[in-house]
Amino acid sequence: MNKWTKTATTLLALGMITSTVPADTFAGTQQAPTQQTQAQHEHDYTKQLGEQNVMSVAWYQNSAEAKALYAQGYNSAKEALSKKIKHHKGGKKLAIVLDIDETVLDNSPYQAASTLKGQSFPTGWHEWVKSAQAKPVYGAKDFLTYADKHDVEIFYVSDRSHEKDLDATIKNLKKEKLPQADKKHVLLKKEGDKSKEERRDKVRTDYNLVMLFGDNLLDFDEPKSATPKSRDELVRQHEDEFGSKYIIFPNPMYGSWEATLYNNDYSIDAKQKLEKRKQSLKYFDMKTNKVKTYQGE
Template sequence: MLHGSPTFAEQTASPPSNLLTSAVAWKQTAAEFEALYYQGFNVARSQLDRALQAHKKGDRPLAIISDVDDTVLSSNSYWGYMVNADKEFFDDNAWDKWVAENGPVATPGAVDFLNYAKSKGVEVFYVTSRDQGEKTFEYALANLRKNNLPFADEKHLTVYRDSSNKEPRQTEIAQAFNVVVMLGDNLNDFKRKYYVADVQQRKHLMAEDQQQFGRKFILFPNPTDGHWLKAVFGDSEPPATPENRAKFKAAAVSNAWQAK
């Protein structure tokens, strides 16, 4: 064997798999993934219809509060890039470039539902956390407008650049409107209390509000990013280190069946 040539074991060993592959493949191909969006917007429409029926003259006007990314705008093409480039967890530079290039597309059912709300005189307010520098708001507005989402204007869009705490704007909207439903892919889109770095504590806090899901809170699927990662790693955008790979595996087997 020539000096420096790889051994048979080295030649046949598979490289570590990208931790995102299964999640991204599901998001890209599963009819179930899209069905969950239709289901969420159908539930939201039912709740809206009930509120419209109960609404009386003199009541506060009705409104909807929605997150943006992975709620009404899909990030699937970004995550496809991440897997194709063998990147894991998150890449701020790639994300910022993708946002600036108007990469997001509307999620299944989003445009139809939000236009239905508009047709009934119900306002939609978008509240999101992003930071692409001085043009952050401009990019976010362009993403909404490119996809023909209603109420894509300065009055109805709030972008937090230096915080993921959306409660100040949500509270402000709720003072002027009766908020029928809140849309999000992350528990933190509904209440700030969920922003904790502990898996079990997060589950406990969620269980306190179990009656709100499918009623006030409409939750969409997102297995690729979000504050659930903070609960696992202590960081919402963890680096792809061997230590974090081990933490991810430990999370996956934390309630594993023990074969006898």
């Protein structure tokens, strides 16, 4: 130890030298996480949520099976609608109601962006809608053209925002040459709307509503409660109508089914969402040779 070191040590011991280094420089690991750290953790968990959706989006965009399911749905719809047209004896004009997203238009590029960037809805959604770049899903254009040529009224009932998305939605539908794309037939969600049922009832007032199309159970009817059990009961209640009156399409990327995993509370943080997703799974335990519900690590 040289004399300068001895002097400095002595002065420090006597309290005559004051350090200009923040006190928490040396105690940081002992302190509670800062808001910045918590925000970083939330960002990381949110990114994980998005990354879990990669395979869903990849399947939707790339699998021939997805296209086949749309073909199956719209082929069944055409057959069912042709019978309804044939047996229509006058009175109210026939009408059909279709959801838009993942029923008529393919928004998977938006879902892919959210997945790759670790973002969640509604970040970037209205910008995507405004771009009017969504393409028709497989089979939709041919079926809608058929319905239009047979004088069937077509209503697009979507929970896109009426205030923010109406003009861009109509622009997109027209751009893809989809029929009856106007303000009369495009019924988006207005402030105060509780569900799509009010808009469907509006159609029923003036038309004979014979078919409903969607990728979400709520595109057809409202379950008694937003629980998996009640949703399953609704399917059993209408099981004979799927394929004839109700045409449902595949969507593994999002939907009201996901909300049930979180007890319909999207306000929980990303870490809790990750855990609740796992807790919804039944898995095979190789140690006990039994199927179990995931309870956590």
